[in-house]
Amino acid sequence: MAKKKDYKNDFLHQRFDATETDYDQRGYHLEVVLDVNQVRKFAQTAYDLGFYIVFVAGLHVRPNEGHDKGNSGLVVVYQFARYDQLYRIKARVSVPNTLEIPSISDIYQGADWHERETRDLYGVVFDGHPNMKPLLLSEEDPDFHPLLKEEKKLKSLDEISWPSEAPEVAKGEAEAETGR
Amino acid sequence: METISILPPELIRMVIAVIIIISFLFLNAIMMGYAERKIAGHVQRRPGPMEVGSHGILQMIVDGVKLVGKELLIPFNVDRTLFRVAPLLSFTPVILPLLVIPFSEKLQARDLNLGLIFIVTMGSVNVMALLVGGWGSNNKYSMFGAMRAVAQSIAYEIPILLSLLAVVLMCNTFSLKEIVAAQQNIWFVFLQPVAFLIYVVAGLAETNRNPFDLPEAESELTAGFHTEYSGMGFSLFFIGEYTNMFIVASVATVLFLGGWHGPHLPYGEYLGVVWFFLKVYLLLFLMIMVRWTYPRVRFDQLLNFAWKYLVPFSLVNLLITAVLVKL
Amino acid sequence: MLESEYQEQNRFFLNMGPQHPSTHGVLLIVLEMEGEYVLDPQPVLGFIHRMHEKMGESRPCQGFMPNTARMDYVCALPYNHGYVSLIERKAGIEVPKRAEYIRVITSELNRVASHLLWLGAYLLDLGAFTPILYGFDDREHILDILERITGSRLTYCYYRFGGVYKDVDDKFIEATRAFIKRMRKRYVIYEKLVTKNIIFIKRAENIGIVSPDMALRYGMTGPNLRGSGIAYDVRKNEPYSVYPEFDFEIPVGEQGDCLDRYMVRVQEIEQSLRIIEQALDRLPDGPVRSKVKKNIKLTPGDCNFAVEAARGELSYYLVGDGTSTPYRLKVRVPSYSNLSCLPELGRGILLPDLVSILGSFDLVIPEMDR
Numbered sequence: 001m002a003k004k005k006d007y008k009n010d011f012l013h014q015r016f017d018a019t020e021t022d023y024d025q026r027g028y029h030l031e032v033v034l035d036v037n038q039v040r041k042f043a044q045t046a047y048d049l050g051f052y053i054v055f056v057a058g059l060h061v062r063p064n065e066g067h068d069k070g071n072s073g074l075v076v077v078y079q080f081a082r083y084d085q086l087y088r089i090k091a092r093v094s095v096p097n098t099l100e101i102p103s104i105s106d107i108y109q110g111a112d113w114h115e116r117e118t119r120d121l122y123g124v125v126f127d128g129h130p131n132m133k134p135l136l137l138s139e140e141d142p143d144f145h146p147l148l149k150e151e152k153k154l155k156s157l158d159e160i161s162w163p164s165e166a167p168e169v170a171k172g173e174a175e176a177e178t179g180r
Numbered sequence: 181m182e183t184i185s186i187l188p189p190e191l192i193r194m195v196i197a198v199i200i201i202i203s204f205l206f207l208n209a210i211m212m213g214y215a216e217r218k219i220a221g222h223v224q225r226r227p228g229p230m231e232v233g234s235h236g237i238l239q240m241i242v243d244g245v246k247l248v249g250k251e252l253l254i255p256f257n258v259d260r261t262l263f264r265v266a267p268l269l270s271f272t273p274v275i276l277p278l279l280v281i282p283f284s285e286k287l288q289a290r291d292l293n294l295g296l297i298f299i300v301t302m303g304s305v306n307v308m309a310l311l312v313g314g315w316g317s318n319n320k321y322s323m324f325g326a327m328r329a330v331a332q333s334i335a336y337e338i339p340i341l342l343s344l345l346a347v348v349l350m351c352n353t354f355s356l357k358e359i360v361a362a363q364q365n366i367w368f369v370f371l372q373p374v375a376f377l378i379y380v381v382a383g384l385a386e387t388n389r390n391p392f393d394l395p396e397a398e399s400e401l402t403a404g405f406h407t408e409y410s411g412m413g414f415s416l417f418f419i420g421e422y423t424n425m426f427i428v429a430s431v432a433t434v435l436f437l438g439g440w441h442g443p444h445l446p447y448g449e450y451l452g453v454v455w456f457f458l459k460v461y462l463l464l465f466l467m468i469m470v471r472w473t474y475p476r477v478r479f480d481q482l483l484n485f486a487w488k489y490l491v492p493f494s495l496v497n498l499l500i501t502a503v504l505v506k507l
Numbered sequence: 508m509l510e511s512e513y514q515e516q517n518r519f520f521l522n523m524g525p526q527h528p529s530t531h532g533v534l535l536i537v538l539e540m541e542g543e544y545v546l547d548p549q550p551v552l553g554f555i556h557r558m559h560e561k562m563g564e565s566r567p568c569q570g571f572m573p574n575t576a577r578m579d580y581v582c583a584l585p586y587n588h589g590y591v592s593l594i595e596r597k598a599g600i601e602v603p604k605r606a607e608y609i610r611v612i613t614s615e616l617n618r619v620a621s622h623l624l625w626l627g628a629y630l631l632d633l634g635a636f637t638p639i640l641y642g643f644d645d646r647e648h649i650l651d652i653l654e655r656i657t658g659s660r661l662t663y664c665y666y667r668f669g670g671v672y673k674d675v676d677d678k679f680i681e682a683t684r685a686f687i688k689r690m691r692k693r694y695v696i697y698e699k700l701v702t703k704n705i706i707f708i709k710r711a712e713n714i715g716i717v718s719p720d721m722a723l724r725y726g727m728t729g730p731n732l733r734g735s736g737i738a739y740d741v742r743k744n745e746p747y748s749v750y751p752e753f754d755f756e757i758p759v760g761e762q763g764d765c766l767d768r769y770m771v772r773v774q775e776i777e778q779s780l781r782i783i784e785q786a787l788d789r790l791p792d793g794p795v796r797s798k799v800k801k802n803i804k805l806t807p808g809d810c811n812f813a814v815e816a817a818r819g820e821l822s823y824y825l826v827g828d829g830t831s832t833p834y835r836l837k838v839r840v841p842s843y844s845n846l847s848c849l850p851e852l853g854r855g856i857l858l859p860d861l862v863s864i865l866g867s868f869d870l871v872i873p874e875m876d877r
Contacts, residue, residue: 027596027811053726054813054822055839079811079824079839083723083732083739088811110725113552113847121560136553136876146561160828160835162808224640320521324543324858390634391706399529399632400862475706476634478859479543 007049007087014045026162028079028088036101039093043078043104043111051080051089056104056114058122059092060147062154072097074124075157078104094157095124103129121147194279197289201278208426209419210240216468223472250411255318258408262316267409267416270309273302274423281430282357284440284452295356296344299431300337303386306424307333310388310395313417314405325404328479329388329395335486336385342494343375343382346501347435360439367438374497376436378490380463383428385482387421390471394479429463430456437463517541525554529632529862532872536849538861545861548853550846556876563836568594568803569668571836576662578840579874582621582817584614584653587666592747593812593823594668598803606670606795607749612683612786613653613665615779619690620649621817622772622779625869629769630701632866633710638701645693652682668803670796680787687780694777702773711765715852715864718763725851726844729819730771731868735763741815752789753782765867772869803831818842818869842868843875 008030011018017033034042056078063073074095081088095101103126105112115126116135123145126132134142214229214237221228229236254263280295282288292298307329314326348354350371351362369376385392396404406417433439437459440452477485521538524530533554539547559578563571575590576583588610595602623646627639650660656679657665657672665672701707717727717735732739738757742750758774760767805827813822819841826835845868853861 025596026809027593027813047724050723052723053844054820055726055824055837055844057824057835057837057839059826059835077809077824077837079822081813081820083737083744086745088813090809090811108724108726109851110727110844110847113843134553136556138553146558147564149564155828155834160807160809160826163806220636224637225644226640320519390636393634397634397859399634400859402527472637473700474635475630475704475710476859477706478710478857480857481709 004085005087007089010049011042011045011089014041016042016045021162023088028090030087030089032089032091034091034093036093036096040102040104040107042091043107046080046089047107050084051082053108053110053114054079054081054088056111056118058118058124058147060122060149060154061160062156071095072099073154074099074122076101076118076124099123100125100127102127105129121145123148194289197279198275201275201289204278205275205419205423206244209422210244212422212425212464213240213243213418215465216471219465219468220472223469244415247411247415252413253408253410255408258318259316262312263408264413266309266313266316267413267420269312270306270420271416271423273305273309274420274427277302277427278423278430280356281427281434282360282439283456285357285449287450287453288357291355291357294354296348296354296359296431296435299356299427300341300344303424303427304333304337306420309417309420310405313409314395317405317408319408321401321403322405322407324401325395325397325407328397329405331479332385332388332392332394332482335483336382336490339378339382339486339490339494340386342491342498343372343379344431344435346372346375346494346498349498349501349505356434356439360434360441363438363441367436367441369436369438372436372497372501374493375501376432378494378497379432379436380466382486382490383432384467384470385486387424387428387467389421389425389467391474391477392482393471393476394482397476399476425464425467426460429460429467432463433459518546523548523861529865530872531628531865531870534870534872534875536861536865538858540858543858545853545856545858548849548861550849552872553876555873557873559877560836560838563838564833567831568805568833571833572666573662573664576664577873578838578877579816579818579842579871580661581624581871582617583661583663584610584617584665585814585816585821587663588614588748589812589814589816589821589823591666591668592814593810593825594803594805596812597805597810597825597827598668600669600799600803601797602669603794603797604749604791605674605793606797608786608790609671609675609795610666611748611750611753612675612783612790613657613663613671615783615786616649616653616683616686617663618817619776619779620646620653621869622776623649625772625817626697626701626769629866629869630707632862633707635701635704635707638697641693641696641700645690648682648686648689652679652686655679655682667796667799669799670794672796674795680790683783683787687784690776690780697773702770708766710859710863711769711867713762714765714860715856715867716762716764717848717852721848721851722763725848727819727848728844729815729817729841729869730775731768731819731845733757733771734760734768736761736767741813741820745813747812747814749786750782753785755779755781765863768867768869804829805831805833809835816841818871818874819845838877840874840877842870842872846870846875 008018008020019031021031023029059075059077061073063071071094076093078091103115105115113135115129118124119132120134120137218228229239232238232242277299279289280292280298310329311326314322347368351359388395406414440456442455445451518541521540523538524535525533535551537549538545559574562574575586579586623642627642630638654660656675657663719735719737722732722735736759738759740757743757755778758771760771807827807829809826811822811824813820821841822839824837825833828834
C-alpha cells in the first residue's frame with residue numbers, strides 16, 4: 001500500500017478546526033468543524049488534495065445548546081476519503097437559522113444528489129445549487145422532511161458527540177470507555 | 181403463358197394457390213415460432229416449452245388462440261386508420277412473393293418472367309408497414325423504430341439487389357424457374373460465394389433479425405414499432421416477420437443453393453420440394469442460431485457496415501461478374 | 508413555454524422508464540434528445556424510496572438487520588457485513604475468527620452471484636439473450652449453497668452482532684469447492700460467447716469513458732472506478748474483517764470505458780474465488796458467535812464503517828446517543844454516487860450507447876432509492 005501521509009497539517013494551515021481522531025474507534029481519521037462560510041473553501045482544499053466525496057448527510061439536534069448556539073439545530077456532515085491511502089475526513093457544519101448553507105456541487109459534482117437528498121430529508125437549502133428540486137421524495141410535497149425528529153426526541157449535539165470532545169465532565173467517562 | 185388471359189381455369193388455379201399459400205404462412209409461423217423457442221431453449225441450456233403437448237409441440241397453437249382471443253387495444257390519440265392498416269400492410273405483401281417462388285419444377289403458382297423483381301418489390305412494401313405502424317402509434321419509441329426501419333431498409337436493399345444482379349447476369353433471366361434450371365450442374369453459391377455471403381447478411385438485416393433487429397431493439401426502444409400493438413395486430417407483424425424470413429431464405433435457395441435440385445427422387449418434378457424445404461429451413465436454422473448468439477449492433481455501425489463494406493463489395497463483385505460473363 | 512422553442516430546434520423529451528427494460532427496475536431517466544442523440548439525461552429517483560434511514564433511527568439496532576438486505580437485494584451479504592461490523596465497532600464486540608471467515612466466504616460468494624447476474628443483464632441490454640441464462644445457471648448454484656446455510660435465497664439476514672447465525676458444515680464446504688471448480692470451467696464459455704465477441708467489443712469499447720478526475724468529483728467507487736485504472740478497493744485499502752490475511756489482486760482497467768468495467772468485473776469473479784478458496788483452506792475451528800448482551804448500548808458519538816459491496820464502497824455512518832437505538836444512521840450506497848455522473852457522461856451520445864453505459868454501471872435501483 002502507498003505511503004501513509006497525515007493530512008491534518010494541510011487542513012490546519014488553512015485555518016480549519018481539525019482534530020485527529022482514533023480511527024479504530026470511529027472509522028475516520030480527522031474531524032473538522034466548519035463555519036458556514038468555510039464550507040466552500042474546505043471543499044476546494046479537499047479537492048486540491050485529491051480527496052473524493054463519500055457522502056453529505058444531515059443530522060437534527062436540539063438547537064441553541066452547547067456548541068450549537070444560535071443555530072437551527074441542523075447539522076450537515078460531509079465525509080471525504082482518498083483513493084490512494086486510508087484516510088477519511090469527517091467535516092460538520094451547523095446550519096444557521098436561515099437554513100441556508102453554501103453548496104459544494106460545483107466543486108464536487110457528486111455532492112449534487114447528496115445535497116438534494118439532504119434538502120428532501122431535512123430541509124437544508126444549499127445556496128448556489130443549480131437544481132434544488134426534490135430527488136428521493138415526491139415533488140408534490142416539498143416541505144415534508146421525514147428525518148426531522150420530534151421535539152422530545154431531540155438531543156443536543158454534546159449528548160451525541162464522543163465524550164472527549166465535550167468539556168471536562170465527560171473526560172473520565174471517555175477513559176473508562178477506552179479502558180474497557 | 182405470356183399472354184395475359186385470365187381464363188377461368190387459370191383464375192381457379194390462382195385462387196387455390198393463394199389459399200394454400202396463406203394456410204402455409206400460418207403453419208410456417210407456428211413451426212418457426214416453435215422451432216425458435218425450442219432452439220433458443222437448447223442454446224441456453226434449458227428445455228424450452230415442455231408443458232402443452234409432447235415437448236410443448238402444441239404451445240404455439242395455444243399461443244395463437246390466446247392472441248386471437250385478446251382484445252385489440254387502440255391507444256388514445258393514435259391515428260386510428262394507420263394504426264389498423266399497418267398490421268395488414270405488413271402481412272399482405274408477404275403473401276404475394278410466394279406466388280412466384282418455384283418450390284419444385286412444377287409446383288409454382290405462376291412463373292413471371294420478372295419474378296425476381298416482383299419479389300424484391302414486394303419485400304420493400306413491408307417497410308411501409310413498419311413506418312405506418314410506427315408513425316400511427318403516436319409513441320416516441322415506435323417512431324424511433326419506424327425511422328430506423330426505413331433507414332435500415334434503404335441501406336440494405338442496395339446490397340441485396342446488387343448481389344442478386346450478379347446471379348441474374350450469369351443466367352440472363354429474371355425468371356426464378358429458369359434461374360433454378362440454370363443450376364442443374366453447379367449451384368451458384370460456388371460460383372458467387374461473395375454474393376451469397378452479402379445476400380445472407382443483408383437478408384438478416386432486411387428481415388430485422390438480431391443482430392440487426394434495431395427497429396424493435398427491446399432494450400433500447402421497449403418494442404420499437406410494435407410497442408402499442410396487442411393481440412392479432414401484434415401477431416400479424418409476427419407472422420409477417422417469419423414469412424419474410426422464409427422468403428429471404430427461399431430466394432437464397434432459389435438463386436444460390438440450386439432450388440429443388442438434389443439427389444434424385446421419384447416424381448422429381450414434384451418431390452424436389454423436399455430438397456427445397458430442407459435448404460430453406462437450414463438457412464432459417466442458421467438465422468435463429470445467429471439471433472441467440474450475438475448482441476445487437478449499434479445503429480450507426482449497422483449503416484456504416486452497409487455503406488462502407490457491403491455496397492462496395494457487391495459492386496466490385498458485380499463488376500467482376502460482368503467482365504467474366506462478357507469474356 | 509419552452510415546448511415551442513424545443514420543437515423549432517427539433518428537440519424533444521423522452522421518458523426512459525420507469526418501466527423501460529434496460530433501466531433495471533424503476534428508474535426514470537428523462538432524456539432531452541435530438542434525433543437519436545441524447546443531449547441531457549436526467550435520472551429521476553425515488554420510485555421505491557422506503558426511508559430505510561428513518562427505520563434505522565426508530566428501532567433498536569438489532570431491528571435494522573433485515574432492512575440491510577432489502578437495500579441491495581442482489582448482493583445483500585456485504586450489506587449485512589457492513590452493518591454488523593459497524594455496531595461491533597461502536598459497541599466494542601469481539602467476533603470469533605471462524606465467524607469472520609464464514610462472513611468472508613459467504614460475502615464473496617454473494618459478490619460472485621451479483622457479478623454473474625450483472626454480466627447477463629448487461630449483455631441483455633446489448634441485445635444478447637443467451638448469456639443471462641448461463642449466468643443464472645451458475646448463480647443458481649451459489650443461491651442453493653447460501654440457501655442451505657442462511658435460510659434465504661436473496662434477502663439474507665445471516666450475520667449477527669458478534670458472529671453469524673449458524674455454523675457451516677462439511678456439506679457447505681464441499682458444495683462451495685465444487686462450485687469453484689465448476690465456475691473455473693465456465694470461464695471459457697463466457698470468453699467465447701461474450702468477451703471475444705466482436706459485436707460486443709464494438710458496443711462497449713470507447714463508450715462512456717470515466718476519467719479518474721471525474722470519478723473523484725463524483726465519488727465513484729467499486730468496479731466502475733477500477734475500470735478507470737484506480738486500484739481502490741475497500742478490502743485492500745481499508746482492510747476489515749479478515750481480508751488482510753488473503754492473497755488477492757485488484758483488477759484494474761485502462762481507460763474507463765464500458766469494456767474496462769466489464770473486464771474488471773469478470774476478473775473480480777476469479778479473485779473472489781481465490782479468496783473463498785483460501786478461506787476454506789484455513790477455516791479455523793471454534794465458536795461462530797460470541798456472547799453479546801441482548802441490549803446493546805450505543806455510546807454517544809459517531810462512527811463510520813465502510814465495506815466493499817459488489818458495486819463499490821458501502822459506508823454506514825452512525826451517531827449513537829447512549830441508548831440502543833441509533834440517533835442517526837446514514838447509509839452511503841455506491842450506486843447512488845456512481846449513477847450521479849450520468850448527466851455529464853451521457854451528454855451528446857447515442858441512445859444505444861446510453862443503454863450500454865447504464866448497463867455497465869451495474870445499477871440496483873432499490874439500493875439507490877433506499
